[in-house]
Amino acid sequence: MKKLLIILLSVAIFASCGGNKSEEGTANESKKVTLTAAGATFPMPFYNLAFKKYTKSTGLLLTYGGIGSGGGIRSLKDQVVDFGATDAFLSDKDLDENPLTVIHIPTCIGAVVIAYNLPGVESVKLSSSLLEDIFMGKITKWNDNKLIKANPGVNLPNMDITVVHRSDGSGTTFIFSDYMSKISSAWEEQVGRGKSLLWPTGIGAKGNPGVAGTISQTQGAVGYIGSEYAFAQNISFALVENSSGNYIEPTIESISASAQGEIPTDTRVMLTNSMDPNAYPISGFTWVIFYREQAYNNRSKAQAVETIKFLDWLISEEAQAIAQSVHYAPLPAKAVELSREILKNITYEGQIVLK
């Protein structure tokens, strides 16, 4: 009995050791400021370059963890980062659930490309109904009649189609599934849109790099990845039919064309399946997310000022030029204007940060 009591008591002590964090953080003021961010892998090629350049010109240290959009949202919620990055905006429900006000600003526009690995095949055109058939597992061979009919003159091999998708929570998946839900009612009904899905077919790989690697290593594979991963690794990608019935290649012009419509003041808008006849249909903003009130989790004022200064730079022309060098489309003027307005309202202990 006595022994049992001792054990129980010590377990209780052990368990209660969790929540004591009050004394950390007050010494932060004097330390050199470094910014920490985490999230989407989709814009990572852009962020890596931009962060490096910013560090070089200002001396401010920035770290970015490519842990997926889901992870980025989670990290901001846990208040462990200065800002998060995501390709899927937070839903109204997510925003309501967070006790602090979360702000979005877009940083560039990216394309999700349908990458494939078919030796000797230069170009494939995919219509909306073919995308549905392939990604829902209704077509399982590359030389299926439907594919051959849509791609006259292309020598499609007798090979199994292997769909590759993300195994982790992903904004790229959100953009892709949002597009699929718009073009296919069967998809919307059976699969739906989200950062992670119940996939009807295919194999999962972690992160954009993981999917790109799996596609390039697997003959007959097809999957969706951020465009820069296909460009950098020389993976072929398909021309995709847009809402006007044109087959479009993802270029900076065609991606930009998708963002010509209205943008709401909180910038939370999907750009998929644009009405513009020249638009690449699987395009989307990628956002950074942060808190309107920057004084949280014992952050210093310097930390807040540097964060907002950096984000202000990230939407500047200089940074947007870097985005274009890695094949992202720059933000339209309207989006930059809205973002500037948003950044002007960020506070630290109630005081406006950016003057």
Place this chain on the structure above:
Amino acid sequence: MNSEKITKYVLFSISLIILFIFAGMVLSLIGGAMPTFREYGIKFIISPDWNPTEGRESYGALPFIVGTLVTSLLALLICLPLSFSTSLFVAEYYRKTKVAKVLGSMVDLLAGIPSIVYGLWGFYVLRPLIVSLGLSGQGFGIFTSSLILAIMIIPYATSLSNEIIAMVPNELKEAAYSLGATRMEVIFSVIIPNARSGIVASYILALGRALGETMAVTMLIGNANVIPTSLFGTGNTMASLIANQFGEAQGLKLSSLIAIGLLLFVITAIVNAAGKFIIKKFS
């Protein structure tokens, strides 16, 4: 207080730490898994749906329990003839020779290779091999994972078996030989019956290792969150699912992942208990 007592108390209190860690882990796993079990009850274990799509969430662990058990048991099956032959070779036939020493230490070296390296090798070498043999279209799946798991657990099964087989008293073997037994008869009627419980224990250890293996499996199994339909089909295991999805998980999904962690813990405990029972029964 004399030094005898001090030593005793110090050792006792240090070993208590292990007990706390164990209890703390079980408690936090149970605490974290509670929301899921409150929502689904026992159905969580037998439901085949794992749908994390916002608005249609529904979680069930069956695909991963099946995936874990199938890959691990298959791995054990593949590993069995390989490691059993190696043990007999090293500890009996070529006992104390150079060949046996080299082979023995090479098997031990296998245990030191990080699992990510096994995963890489599986991804770039084993998988294309399976594709070129025509066993599967893309090479990912249950069989590929089991094969890599089998290679990974060979050292665990072999090393311990080696020791046990080498420990069989020489007198017994010599007695058998003097009665006119052949080498094979000695192995099957003297060595194996004597070493039986130890050999079983070594395979239980290996199975435990296979159950929890994560990295190499996640790179090769295809991460399809459904019940595997064939040997060369894709699937997912409990550990691999947790590694893939915990990063962004929150709410019910996080709780379900923790619940899967708890179930994996329980399965491992059951395997160990079964192992102990078998050892007791045999010896």
